[in-house]
Amino acid sequence: MAKRYTRLLITGAAGVLGTVMRRELTDIADTLRLSDRKLFDDLAAHEEAAICDLTDADAVLKMTRDVDAVVHLGGVSKESTFDAILEANIRGFYNLYEGCRKNGVKRVTWASSVHAVGFYPTTQVIDTDVPLRPDSNYGLSKAFGEATAQYYWDKFGLESVSVRVYSSFPKPSDRRQLNTYLSFRDCAEVFRRSLLAPVVRHTVIYGVSDNLVKFTDNRKAAHIGYSPQDSSEPYRAKVEAATPQPDINDRFIATHGGGFAAAGHFED
Numbered sequence: 001m002a003k004r005y006t007r008l009l010i011t012g013a014a015g016v017l018g019t020v021m022r023r024e025l026t027d028i029a030d031t032l033r034l035s036d037r038k039l040f041d042d043l044a045a046h047e048e049a050a051i052c053d054l055t056d057a058d059a060v061l062k063m064t065r066d067v068d069a070v071v072h073l074g075g076v077s078k079e080s081t082f083d084a085i086l087e088a089n090i091r092g093f094y095n096l097y098e099g100c101r102k103n104g105v106k107r108v109t110w111a112s113s114v115h116a117v118g119f120y121p122t123t124q125v126i127d128t129d130v131p132l133r134p135d136s137n138y139g140l141s142k143a144f145g146e147a148t149a150q151y152y153w154d155k156f157g158l159e160s161v162s163v164r165v166y167s168s169f170p171k172p173s174d175r176r177q178l179n180t181y182l183s184f185r186d187c188a189e190v191f192r193r194s195l196l197a198p199v200v201r202h203t204v205i206y207g208v209s210d211n212l213v214k215f216t217d218n219r220k221a222a223h224i225g226y227s228p229q230d231s232s233e234p235y236r237a238k239v240e241a242a243t244p245q246p247d248i249n250d251r252f253i254a255t256h257g258g259g260f261a262a263a264g265h266f267e268d
């Protein structure tokens with residue numbers, strides 16, 4: 001059967017989630033264009049490399065040429081100085097959207113984050129329309145990204161899905177992650193559905209597995225067709241045995257953003 005896209009660009013393809021997407025999304029496009037600052041020395045026949053720093057607008061313009069759709073994962077993936085975040089996650093993000101606009105790319109799917117809404121309390125179930133409440137420099141850059149995605153849809157008709165990824169790791173490692181866990185299989189699936197859905201305009205969706213405790217609500221993104229298969233439950237006993245019952249006032253467990261919301265302002 002013909003694949004949906006001819007060429008899918010994956011940025012941050014040498015990173016943790018990029019490696020997952022590279023492995024899992026082979027059913028989406030004939031060619032995967034893998035981009036990162038790091039070199040790839042193991043390209044398969046259906047892969048090509050585009051080594052590029054996201055802060056270099058000319059290189060990003062070239063990287064997005066002849067691309068149908070994007071999975072954007074490149075950038076600073078944790079809290080850092082504002083300068084580091086500004087370059088990779090704000091300037092780099094803008095460069096990516098400009099490249100996509102100029103080259104007629106149809107759709108961008110990208111990893112926003114829980115940290116765009118990290119200050120919501122865990123007693124509040126949030127849907128995809130809640131106002132942003134970033135919890136860090138990093139979260140601010142994700143808020144910028146979501147606003148940029150909306151702008152490029154409204155002004156230029158470039159479609160996007162902003163996937164608010166919660167905690168995508170091999171397994172949950174603490175009590176918060178029992179609620180925020182996103183398995184790698186489900187992570188690939190939320191991006192797959194975001195790429196395949198016929199119409200997305202600009203959609204926000206939460207990237208969370210089917211955990212027992214849920215404090216996100218994806219009903220307004222039901223048109224994406226994301227149905228998680230995994231859960232943190234098999235890990236619960238081990239995690240609870242290894243970690244103490246937290247204080248109810250500890251932001252680590254009392255907010256969606258956990259440690260980022262609990263930490264002070266990040267400075268050098």
Ligand SMILES: NC(=O)c1ccc[n+]([C@@H]2O[C@H](COP(=O)([O-])OP(=O)(O)OC[C@H]3O[C@@H](n4cnc5c(N)ncnc54)[C@H](O)[C@@H]3O)[C@@H](O)[C@H]2O)c1
Binds near residue numbers: 038087168169
């Ligand atoms: N893993 C999670 O739980 C999680 C949660 C929320 C959001 N995210 C987001 O998902 C994306 C991928 O996360 P990850 O866990 O794979 O992180 P990662 O750090 O493993 O991967 C990020 C990749 O981006 C590349 N990169 C960094 N700066 C760059 C630049 N200026 N130009 C080009 N490439 C650059 C790095 O070389 C790296 O390979 C990130 O945007 C992150 O913010 C991840």
